[in-house]
Amino acid sequence: MKYAFFQGCNIPIRIQQYATSTTAVLAKFGIELEVVPTFNCCGYPARNVDEKAYILPSVRNLAIAEKRGQDILVICNCCFASLQKAKNVMSKNAQLMEELNSILAKEDLHYSGKAEVKHYLTVLYQEVGTEKIKAQRVNAFTDLNIAVIQGCHVLRPREITHFDDSFVPRITEELIGTTGVKSLDWQGKLECCGAALAGINNDLSHRLLREKITGAQAAGAEYITPICSYCHLQFDTTQQNIRNGAAGEKLLPVLLFPQLLGLCLGIDEKALGIASNSTIATEDINRIKSLLGPPTEEKKKKKAKVAA
Amino acid sequence: MTLNILFGFSAVVCLIGLIIRLSIWFSQGMSPPAAPAAPVGTRMTEALKAVVGSFFSAKIFLIIKSVFVDLLFQKRIFDKSVLRWIAHTLIFSGFILLLLMHALHSVVTEPLFKDYQSTLNPYLFLRNLFGLMVILGVVIAIFRRITLKPQRLKTYASDWTALIFLLVIILSGMLLEGSKMASQSTFQRMVEDVSLSDEEEVKALEAFWVQENGLAPTNFQTAPPAEIVAKGKEINGDYCMDCHASNKAAFASFTLAKISPIFFAVFGDALTVKLLWYLHILACLAFLAWLPFSKMFHILAAPVSLLIKGVTGDQIREPANILTRQMIGLSACTHCGSCSLECSSNMFFETFQNDFILPSEKVQYLKKIAAGKETDPAVLKQMQQGLYVCTSCDRCTTVCPSGINLKELFVSSRYTLLKEGMPETTMLSHFSFPLALAQNFVDDHLQALKKVTDIFIKSFQHLADTSSPITLGTSKGFGNTTFRGCFSCQRCTNICPVVRSYDDPVEALGMLPHQIMFSLGIGNTELAMGSQMIWSCSTCYLCQEHCPNQVELTDIFYSLKNSALKKVETGVHS
Ligand code: SF4
Ligand code: SF4
Numbered sequence: 098m099k100y101a102f103f104q105g106c107n108i109p110i111r112i113q114q115y116a117t118s119t120t121a122v123l124a125k126f127g128i129e130l131e132v133v134p135t136f137n138c139c140g141y142p143a144r145n146v147d148e149k150a151y152i153l154p155s156v157r158n159l160a161i162a163e164k165r166g167q168d169i170l171v172i173c174n175c176c177f178a179s180l181q182k183a184k185n186v187m188s189k190n191a192q193l194m195e196e197l198n199s200i201l202a203k204e205d206l207h208y209s210g211k212a213e214v215k216h217y218l219t220v221l222y223q224e225v226g227t228e229k230i231k232a233q234r235v236n237a238f239t240d241l242n243i244a245v246i247q248g249c250h251v252l253r254p255r256e257i258t259h260f261d262d263s264f265v266p267r268i269t270e271e272l273i274g275t276t277g278v279k280s281l282d283w284q285g286k287l288e289c290c291g292a293a294l295a296g297i298n299n300d301l302s303h304r305l306l307r308e309k310i311t312g313a314q315a316a317g318a319e320y321i322t323p324i325c326s327y328c329h330l331q332f333d334t335t336q337q338n339i340r341n342g343a344a345g346e347k348l349l350p351v352l353l354f355p356q357l358l359g360l361c362l363g364i365d366e367k368a369l370g371i372a373s374n375s376t377i378a379t380e381d382i383n384r385i386k387s388l389l390g391p392p393t394e395e396k397k398k399k400k401a402k403v404a405a
Numbered sequence: 406m407t408l409n410i411l412f413g414f415s416a417v418v419c420l421i422g423l424i425i426r427l428s429i430w431f432s433q434g435m436s437p438p439a440a441p442a443a444p445v446g447t448r449m450t451e452a453l454k455a456v457v458g459s460f461f462s463a464k465i466f467l468i469i470k471s472v473f474v475d476l477l478f479q480k481r482i483f484d485k486s487v488l489r490w491i492a493h494t495l496i497f498s499g500f501i502l503l504l505l506m507h508a509l510h511s512v513v514t515e516p517l518f519k520d521y522q523s524t525l526n527p528y529l530f531l532r533n534l535f536g537l538m539v540i541l542g543v544v545i546a547i548f549r550r551i552t553l554k555p556q557r558l559k560t561y562a563s564d565w566t567a568l569i570f571l572l573v574i575i576l577s578g579m580l581l582e583g584s585k586m587a588s589q590s591t592f593q594r595m596v597e598d599v600s601l602s603d604e605e606e607v608k609a610l611e612a613f614w615v616q617e618n619g620l621a622p623t624n625f626q627t628a629p630p631a632e633i634v635a636k637g638k639e640i641n642g643d644y645c646m647d648c649h650a651s652n653k654a655a656f657a658s659f660t661l662a663k664i665s666p667i668f669f670a671v672f673g674d675a676l677t678v679k680l681l682w683y684l685h686i687l688a689c690l691a692f693l694a695w696l697p698f699s700k701m702f703h704i705l706a707a708p709v710s711l712l713i714k715g716v717t718g719d720q721i722r723e724p725a726n727i728l729t730r731q732m733i734g735l736s737a738c739t740h741c742g743s744c745s746l747e748c749s750s751n752m753f754f755e756t757f758q759n760d761f762i763l764p765s766e767k768v769q770y771l772k773k774i775a776a777g778k779e780t781d782p783a784v785l786k787q788m789q790q791g792l793y794v795c796t797s798c799d800r801c802t803t804v805c806p807s808g809i810n811l812k813e814l815f816v817s818s819r820y821t822l823l824k825e826g827m828p829e830t831t832m833l834s835h836f837s838f839p840l841a842l843a844q845n846f847v848d849d850h851l852q853a854l855k856k857v858t859d860i861f862i863k864s865f866q867h868l869a870d871t872s873s874p875i876t877l878g879t880s881k882g883f884g885n886t887t888f889r890g891c892f893s894c895q896r897c898t899n900i901c902p903v904v905r906s907y908d909d910p911v912e913a914l915g916m917l918p919h920q921i922m923f924s925l926g927i928g929n930t931e932l933a934m935g936s937q938m939i940w941s942c943s944t945c946y947l948c949q950e951h952c953p954n955q956v957e958l959t960d961i962f963y964s965l966k967n968s969a970l971k972k973v974e975t976g977v978h979s
């Protein structure tokens with residue numbers, strides 16, 4: 098299976114490791130991601146300013162995928178939501194579709210809605226499946242407590258994103274479960290990291306971020322696993338910006354899900370770009386690796402299956 | 406004599422132009438209030454220090470590598486578009502080789518190759534080959550400009566001028582050479598030069614030249630008989646071949662020689678040759694004089710810019726050098742449009758209809774702004790918006806074949822323009838997110854943000870200052886009408902993480918989510934647009950997801966923000 102890989106604007110320049118680790122992990126399951134240089138911004142940054150300016154770029158990106166005869170795979174939640182929103186608006190507003198198509202026609206593009214948009218977690222969950230993932234592991238974690246933050250825009254509004262149950266999401270949880278990591282229950286899991294307010298209302302943005310950091314740490318999290326690229330930047334960059342070197346304040350390091358899973362699949366930590374997370378120190382990496390061991394419990398299951 | 410005067414004149418103009426352009430490198434720049442510009446003297450000494458420092462350190466290897474990889478091979482263009490690389494390489498190498506071998510033959514080729522004769526091979530052939538390379542390159546460049554127009558590649562008159570200049574120089578040279586081949590007068594002069602006087606022999610030689618060397622058959626009604634041509638060939642061997650190879654080697658000019666008789670019929674052959682000579686020389690001299698004032702200055706500036714990138718990797722610490730680097734960058738822009746083609750914001754251009762969203766167009770105007778020549782507030786406002794409607798994806802900086810650090814340029818320009826005091830409403834968007842991450846000029850950003858917020862406070866009615874009861878509004882047709890379903894259960898407000906963040910949320914936010922729905926319900930959109938809540942909403946969609954009546958609060962907030970910005974913008978303009 099081959100997807101047009103939509104990386105958005107932040108990932109190629111600021112979070113390359115998210116793209117490389119996802120590509121490496123999906124490759125293990127025969128899913129190929131093709132980088133499409135003509136994709137542009139998803140439109141999200143303009144959403145506060147102008148609805149049409151927000152929709153048009155995503156419609157163009159969808160039209161590009163359509164022309165290539167591919168579906169789109171996304172790793173950023175905000176890109177995902179923008180693309181899904183564009184599809185939704187287009188399906189309800191034929192007049193706008195015609196108007197935007199006339200703009201696209203200049204570049205010989207046309208949107209008709211054929212290309213689908215998939216979050217990489219959906220692909221892992223539905224196309225690969227947790228069983229197959231488990232079967233491919235060479236390692237699993239024990240005693241590793243992490244806090245997942247889902248990111249708002251993948252879950253809500255549910256009738257646009259069609260991702261998971263927005264109140265009790267399971268996909269991410271089950272996928273994380275395959276690595277043996279304990280995903281903690283904590284209050285901020287389904288809440289906002291404050292990214293959408295950065296640069297507009299920094300105080301509030303920082304307040305929301307701090308609340309998540311302390312919340313996750315209070316729940317016993319050693320690491321935070323953000324799904325959305327904006328959340329990632331909040332935890333991996335803004336967290337450091339707002340610490341102001343305050344001594345004693347413990348950093349909450351970031352570990353991305355494909356990095357966790359990649360380690361279990363036996364992918365080299367360098368290929369996963371773990372050290373590129375700026376909140377992670379060498380000791381952290383060593384510690385994580387020391388928690389890796391053969392996926393014992395699962396082997397039992399496998400045997401049981403064979404026996405059955 | 407006249408030629409010398411003309412040459413002297415264009416050389417002086419060129420020199421003055423170069424001095425002006427170089428002095429701009431050290432005197433202008435975009436410097437935000439937080440990083441004031443250093444005086445010219447400091448900038449020159451710092452630049453000199455940096456250059457000398459690089460030459461006498463391990464960095465010399467970076468310089469050497471950059472010369473081969475970036476300057477000679479043009480790797481940055483190659484990586485992005487092979488077609489463009491072919492076009493550029495054809496023009497670049499063809500032109501440089503012509504310049505060295507042909508235009509500067511007395512200084513370069515003659516001392517190097519003792520037997521140099523412009524009419525001998527390989528020179529006769531190479532001149533045409535190099536010329537053809539330039540023409541091919543220009544044709545590809547024109548093709549690219551035309552076919553990429555729908556992809557938002559902007560082409561100005563100055564871009565066409567550069568291409569046309571090159572075409573005129575090369576074509577006039579080829580036509581000149583061709584007309585000389587065809588011209589009787591030129592032939593007669595050559596006959597005199599070799600002191601061939603026997604009329605029959607001259608006739609035979611002429612027959613051979615008509616047959617083989619492109620001479621116009623003025624004195625032959627029909628094709629000359631074979632035995633005369635054969636005799637001519639012998640004479641050619643005796644008298645001419647030592648310093649004149651077959652004109653067929655100059656394949657392009659030889660082909661063009663065939664059309665020369667058309668001109669000869671009007672002007673006569675001697676005059677045609679003379680006119681074409683003037684055309685060729687004047688085109689070359691005009692090009693020389695025009696060079697420093699045009700984008701062709703990139704011939705000098707782009708290599709410098711690329712070397713700086715190669716050596717520093719865009720990490721320059723010395724503030725004085727940062728400004729100089731900016732100006733070298735601006736002067737190295739060829740307006741090739743590669744940055745705009747790849748700009749991830751280029752679709753916003755389609756809706757905002759603001760040229761300055763495209764990086765290549767920003768660069769063109771930043772030159773003027775840096776020179777203090779652009780003071781029209783409307784243009785500056787457009788530019789400011791263009792600088793903000795940018796996702797900071799850095800693709801422009803990555804692709805620019807001239808190695809310009811557009812990223813730094815745009816960051817500095819953004820905050821330099823804010824100093825003009827014009828509020829930029831686009832700051833209130835997620836375009837500000839990467840800016841907040843990067844933490845550049847934080848105080849300038851906050852001040853500018855305050856200015857925008859103040860405008861909002863002034864522009865709309867507020868709950869806090871309504872001493873009288875809230876009035877019913879008159880606004881009709883507000884797009885999303887789901888607010889009608891609201892029965893004020895306040896669940897939205899109770900679940901909102903932003904409301905929860907404040908001890909006195911009403912004071913901080915103006916209105917709470919359910920109150921905004923209420924004010925829309927009674928038709929008072931103004932009040933809703935004026936509340937701080939819509940700008941403090943983190944767009945987490947929790948309220949919308951939890952509302953028992955499917956009120957699309959977050960989407961409504963987005964619409965309110967859109968309308969409020971539009972309202973303020975029209976107010977600012979009027
Ligand atoms: S900035 Fe660079 S890429 Fe953009 S037009 Fe100028 S030279 Fe080309
Ligand atoms: S950094 Fe801005 S101007 Fe440059 S390519 Fe990206 S969006 Fe365009």
Ligand code: SF4
Pocket residue numbers: 890891892893894895896897898918919922951952953954955956958
């Ligand atoms: S939750 Fe819905 S119904 Fe309740 S106050 Fe908010 S908008 Fe109104």
Ligand code: SF4
Pocket residue numbers: 897900901902903904918941942943944945946947948949958959
């Ligand atoms: S979307 Fe905005 S208003 Fe609604 S709960 Fe989230 S922050 Fe509050």
